[in-house]
Amino acid sequence: MEITDEILIDLYKRMVRVRLFEEEAGRLAESARLPGFLHLYVGEEAVAAGVCGALESQDQITSTHRGHGHLLAKGGDFNRMMAELMGKATGYCNGKGGSMHICDLDLAMLGANGIVGAGVPISVGAAYANKLTGNGLISVSFFGDGATNIGAFHEAANMAAALSLPMLFVCENNEYAEYSPRHKTMAITDVIERAAAYGFPGAIVDGMDCVAVFEAASLAIEKIRGGEGPMMLECKTYRFYDHVGVKGTASDYRTDEEVEEMRKRDPLVVHETRLIESGIMDADSIQAIKDDIQKEVDISVEFADQSPFPELEDMLVDVYTNGESS
Amino acid sequence: MTKVGLIANPLAGKDVRRFVSAASLNSDRSKIEILRRCVLGAIDAGAEKVLLANDFRNLALRAVEGLNLGSKIEEMSFHPEGRRKDTTEAAKIFKKEGVKSVISLGGDGTQRDLVLGWIDAPLLPISTGTNNVFPFMVDPTVAGTAAGLVASGELVIEEVSKQAKVIHVDLPNGVKDLALVDVVLVDDRLTGSRAVVKPDSVKQVLAAIADPASIGLASIAGRSNPVYFNDESAVSVICDPTAKQGVFAPIMPGSVSDVGITDIRKVELGETIELDGPGALAFDGERDFVMGENEVAKATVLRNGPKVINPIFAIQTAASNKVFLRKRNS
Amino acid sequence: MSPDNIFEGANEDEESSSESNPSERKLGYGAAVVETMAQIMREDESVFLAGEDVGAHGGVFGYFRGLQPEFGEDRVVDTPIAEQAIIGLGIGAAVQGLRPVVDLMFMDFICVAMDQIANQAAKLKYMFGGGATLPLTITTAGGAGLSAAAQHSQSLEAMLCHIPGLKVVMPSDAYEVKGLLTSCIREDNPTVFIINKRKLADTCHVPEELFEIPLGEGHVIREGSDVTVVAIGRMVDEAKKAAEKLSGEGIDCELINPRTVQPLDIDLIVESVSKTGHAVIVHEAVRFGGIGAEIASQIQEQAFDYLDAPIGRVAAPFSPIPFSPALEKHYVPDAERIVTSIKNLF
């Protein structure tokens, strides 16, 4: 696996897509133009970009409440995404799911999730289907550090190991679950120790560096696809905004200094510096990528704004397959 | 004051080599247990104090929980950030505090970080890493006892230790770096996940310790032309996947590769070896620095490193000195 | 929108008290939770609170704010994300004689903890031949209307009511929060105390000192002669508006708030229907299998001869809760739909 210029640029674009879309979503939420809860992924882009960049397009992923990044890094469509955040009929879920349930089955993205830890067992199922049908695909579950405290995670980890399934567990360890620091809710610090407990390998990687994540994910994926059973990648990362929305909340669960310190390791800047220093891109071509993507983001806002809301008749549609709810 | 310094790298033994080879995970819990045994061993051997370097996982502090050792335990006042330089900073403090011996838990990379902060530290390295050429695989109680005996003066450091060789590297950007086991040039322009996992990417190995029985990149040299800790020389191997000759070397635990080699030569202490870019330089197994075309790093091996305490030899020496026989007040 | 904002934007003018008197002290619905918890914890050392982010952060809705500073980390416990274990923590501690209050943040999360709630908490006493006593209170926030979508908006009280051994409490205003929460915590059975997250900022008169509202006693909010309207939880507000509107159109509603849905004060409802001859039941949960079905059935059993029309039900359609505000506003019952339903009876 050689990491070509194309791959390095591709990883960068994936991250910029997440960053610019989310910054826009954050602004819209601040001005009360988005309904509901918005969990921003900003700061953690290297994880989604690095992992999704290493996947085949039909490898399945499950996601979390902080799910925009995963879908966008897998190639999600800005328009359908922004429309969904606004609750419009043209959105990914026809306006019925919103930010926390965003999904794209064509991209094998099996959904963000409002229930912490709930995506992990679903990935086990996808992995089982892969194994049974021999389609050569692997399934990936993204989950937070906090999610590994819930039973669903443990049941899924054990089952994936017991059935030796082609599944990659990706822990996005941002050191907090909502407002609780990790050390207050678990007596271990590295989630990969939980993989060891269930009998499969895990490794830690710098989650603020897309290349480190990409390389580590690629190594694991190759082994998993080769039939070695599940593996876990723990990405040490950080969210720059608050648990919900943009601004800080009432309690000072983390300090501004801490956030500033981590912002110095901004995954986009880390990678931009690398691209420039290695002569792969210059400041202008980087700006051009950003401008192009920002244009797409602006278009998506316009698209979403102009899209209709779902109609009352849609309420009972899709409760069941082949047949209406009453 | 007879002080033993104690430090552990929480991240040692947890990198991507667990995916590609059969490297095992070194859990926090196992490190805590090792640290605890070291502390007890050292105090029992007469160390008046154990100075704990607080790591960002609080492993050392958790290790002494419930031991009620009171003033025998001293916590270093320093704020670890979860970076490599934590170990280096802690080593500087050990030196300033005048500790008589340092027990350090980690692999080759961790020991290197420590030596960056205190080059000739009186060091008893214990292996909890992935590649463990430099540190000892030893029962921690024994290690603690050895370090404690050195600190308390029961053992003379010169008699139970030997100074290690160090590979000093002048990087093209003017920075000076070092390695304890090997400096390896790999065909890569990224540091990525840092570990070197592709045998074909290795271009050159410069090893101060090349033991055929050890694991890691240095085994390429070790299985071609061994150089041991005590030997007054080093070895350089030029690698090329298309070479006519290959060596079977375990570059990671459980992963033996056929590495093509075109040249093997002895390197004298004090001699300067050039490592020519482009490529990434790996120090003791981890990619750390990327060199461009026409960039050159210069490496020199000198025996001016840590005084490495051999715990087995130390305990044996102590036993023949009858150190463990104590009078009882009946 | 962050859940915290819901609480902080306290709406002082909204008057929704069941026992209102403008000269008396007012308190917010969310603020009543904190006040009650603090007062009970001061008087009874066996009470402790545990849940996700209830301590240092004061709860994601803010209604536990200030408790940890006062009572410390041992009595206001920040737990890992572990709903099953949170309930289990409460059960085990309750059996040992403490009076735990355990919080499940969003009501939807009871599904994650359902074994501990339904198979353990609810049944221990009976299965043990009466040996165990479970003074356990589970607090949780239910209700739709905030675009929180299908997994953060549900009203699942019917599921809980169906399980013998549990008591299910649904305060409709701050006054009831205080009186009912006090009763729940002092109660020797497991109770589920369902906070409506859209009500948090609403204020009404609440006495300063602790008081109890008995579990199982409904409350007649408004007397009337034409139709009995039974409204659950936040639907009381909508039913009041509907009654107001209808009184202008010559329909006189008697409005009943059962306050607890298990046990249910069916006598009060039957008595009222016997007088009015008409009944409409209003709840936020889906209509099929909702608590309204049970109430209607009991009315029919006990007051069949008095009924002049079929019993009406105003509830949510049979679908998950949609995210889009455009759909959600039609999903959640409101005064207008209640008015229509009542008019249909005549």
Ligand SMILES: Cc1ncc(C[n+]2csc(CCOP(=O)(O)OP(=O)(O)O)c2C)c(N)n1
């Ligand atoms: C079962 C369940 N419990 C609690 C919550 C509320 N909640 C939403 S996000 C979150 C924190 C999750 O932390 P983590 O898994 O570390 O992910 P992060 O938010 O840090 O990305 C909690 C407790 C939930 N959505 N589902």
Ligand SMILES: [Mg+2]
């Ligand atoms: Mg987290």
